[in-house]
Amino acid sequence: MSELTDLTMADALAGLAKGAFSARELTEAHIRAVEAARPLNAFITETPERALEMAAASDERWRKGEAGAMEGLPIAIKDLFCTEGVLTTAGSHILDGFKPPYESTVTANLWRAGAVMLGKTNMDEFAMGSSNMTSYYGGVENPWRRKGDNRPLVPGGSSGGSAAAVAARIALGATGTDTGGSIRQPAAFCGIVGLKPTYGRCSRWGIVAFASSLDQAGPMTRTVRDAAIMLGAMAGHDPKDSTSVNRPVPDYTAALTGDVRGLRIGIPKEYRVDGMPAEIEALWARGIDWLKAAGAETVEISLPHTKYALPTYYIIAPAEASSNLARYDGVRYGLRVPGESLDEMYEETRAAGFGAEVKRRVLIGTYVLSAGYYDAYYLKAQRIRSLILRDFTDAFERVDAILTPSTPSAAFPTGEKMDDPVAMYLNDVFTVPVNLAGLPGISVPAGLSEEGLPLGLQVIGRAFDEETVLKVGEVLETAAAFTARPER
Amino acid sequence: MSLDKSAVAHIAALARIKVPESDLEPLARELSNILGWIEQLNEVDTTGVEPMTSVVRMELARRPDVVTDGNCRDKILANAPEVAQGFFAVPKVVE
Numbered sequence: 031m032s033e034l035t036d037l038t039m040a041d042a043l044a045g046l047a048k049g050a051f052s053a054r055e056l057t058e059a060h061i062r063a064v065e066a067a068r069p070l071n072a073f074i075t076e077t078p079e080r081a082l083e084m085a086a087a088s089d090e091r092w093r094k095g096e097a098g099a100m101e102g103l104p105i106a107i108k109d110l111f112c113t114e115g116v117l118t119t120a121g122s123h124i125l126d127g128f129k130p131p132y133e134s135t136v137t138a139n140l141w142r143a144g145a146v147m148l149g150k151t152n153m154d155e156f157a158m159g160s161s162n163m164t165s166y167y168g169g170v171e172n173p174w175r176r177k178g179d180n181r182p183l184v185p186g187g188s189s190g191g192s193a194a195a196v197a198a199r200i201a202l203g204a205t206g207t208d209t210g211g212s213i214r215q216p217a218a219f220c221g222i223v224g225l226k227p228t229y230g231r232c233s234r235w236g237i238v239a240f241a242s243s244l245d246q247a248g249p250m251t252r253t254v255r256d257a258a259i260m261l262g263a264m265a266g267h268d269p270k271d272s273t274s275v276n277r278p279v280p281d282y283t284a285a286l287t288g289d290v291r292g293l294r295i296g297i298p299k300e301y302r303v304d305g306m307p308a309e310i311e312a313l314w315a316r317g318i319d320w321l322k323a324a325g326a327e328t329v330e331i332s333l334p335h336t337k338y339a340l341p342t343y344y345i346i347a348p349a350e351a352s353s354n355l356a357r358y359d360g361v362r363y364g365l366r367v368p369g370e371s372l373d374e375m376y377e378e379t380r381a382a383g384f385g386a387e388v389k390r391r392v393l394i395g396t397y398v399l400s401a402g403y404y405d406a407y408y409l410k411a412q413r414i415r416s417l418i419l420r421d422f423t424d425a426f427e428r429v430d431a432i433l434t435p436s437t438p439s440a441a442f443p444t445g446e447k448m449d450d451p452v453a454m455y456l457n458d459v460f461t462v463p464v465n466l467a468g469l470p471g472i473s474v475p476a477g478l479s480e481e482g483l484p485l486g487l488q489v490i491g492r493a494f495d496e497e498t499v500l501k502v503g504e505v506l507e508t509a510a511a512f513t514a515r516p517e518r
Numbered sequence: 519m520s521l522d523k524s525a526v527a528h529i530a531a532l533a534r535i536k537v538p539e540s541d542l543e544p545l546a547r548e549l550s551n552i553l554g555w556i557e558q559l560n561e562v563d564t565t566g567v568e569p570m571t572s573v574v575r576m577e578l579a580r581r582p583d584v585v586t587d588g589n590c591r592d593k594i595l596a597n598a599p600e601v602a603q604g605f606f607a608v609p610k611v612v613e
Binding site: 127128129130131132228229230243244269272273275276335337338341342344345352356359360361362363364365366368369370371372373374375376377378380381384389390392393394396397400407409410411412413414415416417419451452467468493 | 521526529530531532533534535536537545548549551552553555556558559560561562564567568569570571572573574576578579581590593594596597598599600606608609611
């Protein structure tokens with residue numbers, strides 16, 4: 031029954047409700063798919079026994095009429111979410127053997143809704159990367175290939191394993207986290223939907239911290255409707271996260287009316303960056319036409335500080351990371367490399383446990399926070415962050431949502447851009463401003479590049495207006511009629 | 519702003535990451551490149567702009583000052599590389 035792995039979440043729920051198949055059958059089909067797709071290296075840990083136990087419990091709840099919003103749906107969890115008793119690595123050597131004695135709030139919410147865990151997905155180390163190549167567990171292969179070119183491509187990152195798993199039909203959906211684009215960029219590279227919610231919408235409790243003022247968990251799925259279903263299960267107030275916002279979680283699927291008539295969509299002129307490939311421009315223009323044809327009005331807007339978002343991010347995110355990652359000291363969990371003194375043990379452990387990109391960012395962060403440089407770098411970046419937020423606040427006086435490309439290119443071959451950190455950082459030029467402003471953003475597959483690779487369009491919304499983001503996203507999805515599939 | 523070898527050694531010591539002498543030079547170049555790219559922020563006039571310290575404008579929630587967790591010593595120690603008599607064990611710090 032390999033076709034069970036082709037279902038959307040919405041269709042799988044309908045099938046389960048009708049009794050067309052059981053959660054156990056659906057889960058078994060996915061476990062087989064996970065095994066068959068091992069060459070992609072999408073998973074760090076597979077949990078088939080737990081999946082079968084959870085599926086059996088789901089079948090029981092379907093029988094009793096107690097099914098939750100995701101009852102019986104097999105999903106994958108980015109290895110940044112703490113899962114009780116299940117290895118959680120954050121893609122890093124320094125968390126060797128770490129089995130959390132607690133469950134993250136987001137995953138606990140998903141299990142309460144009835145979702146089934148297939149395993150933990152590969153990712154860039156501590157979510158720092160845009161290619162999945164910084165993982166201690168090796169890169170992930172994008173299930174897509176260029177036409178007539180057999181070179182393996184990156185899935186994007188940092189949620190690369192999650193994106194590859196959903197695109198390759200080995201999970202119905204997956205969790206991701208997005209600090210500067212880590213849900214939306216891999217979603218665009220793998221031809222799936224990725225939603226970064228408003229900062230505060232999903233609890234960060236139990237998610238390994240990278241940059242706490244930017245990190246946000248969200249769904250990665252094959253359709254916008256599935257993203258709405260999954261976000262509804264993930265979101266909610268959590269007293270254990272002081273930045274989690276106490277406001278009701280709406281029924282996000284109710285927002286998918288298909289009706290965008292009269293909506294005003296902003297087109298930011300600063301996103302026409304130098305050297306942007308013509309096919310990205312063309313895709314963006316098609317997106318504008320689709321929304322106009324659906325009755326929305328497009329308005330040119332200006333977000334004047336856009337070009338400063340990336341360098342601002344590369345002060346703020348490393349600063350927060352250097353502080354968050356101070357906890358990895360070889361004392362309480364994970365790797366320990368012995369040393370003659372306590373300090374030497376710290377230094378040896380962190381030298382062996384962190385990879386090159388993580389070290390780079392911890393060092394940059396330590397530097398910009400150090401005495402004498404704090405004002406020039408960190409405070410300056412915090413001030414520019416205020417200006418970036420103000421750009422968006424001003425724009426949202428005039429428009430209801432903003433349309434941009436998700437990424438400046440399609441997926442690139444494994445190994446490219448590895449020797450030039452700044453070139454790698456430029457992958458996130460369209461996604462980073464959204465994190466700095468704390469806003470919701472979605473990437474929707476909208477077409478193929480000349481090389482036959484998926485490209486995404488991004489919709490950005492007002493804070494806590496995921497509903498408009500999803501509504502506009504679904505209209506783009508319908509117009510794009512993206513039916514292409516990866517070969518692998 | 520470009521960093522030299524001794525600056526990198528100082529930052530690495532602050533960050534408690536051992537960096538071999540031979541890596542200092544290439545790392546100094548790499549970090550200087552990134553910092554050079556970041557310098558473009560100096561073009562922006564931020565006079566009178568408040569630093570953004572919170573993404574979501576909200577008052578921090580209060581709760582009664584009571585114990586909400588605890589009595590889980592073994593869970594806390596379960597992942598420790600070295601444990602002695604119910605404590606985390608580290609190399610000797612006091613002679």
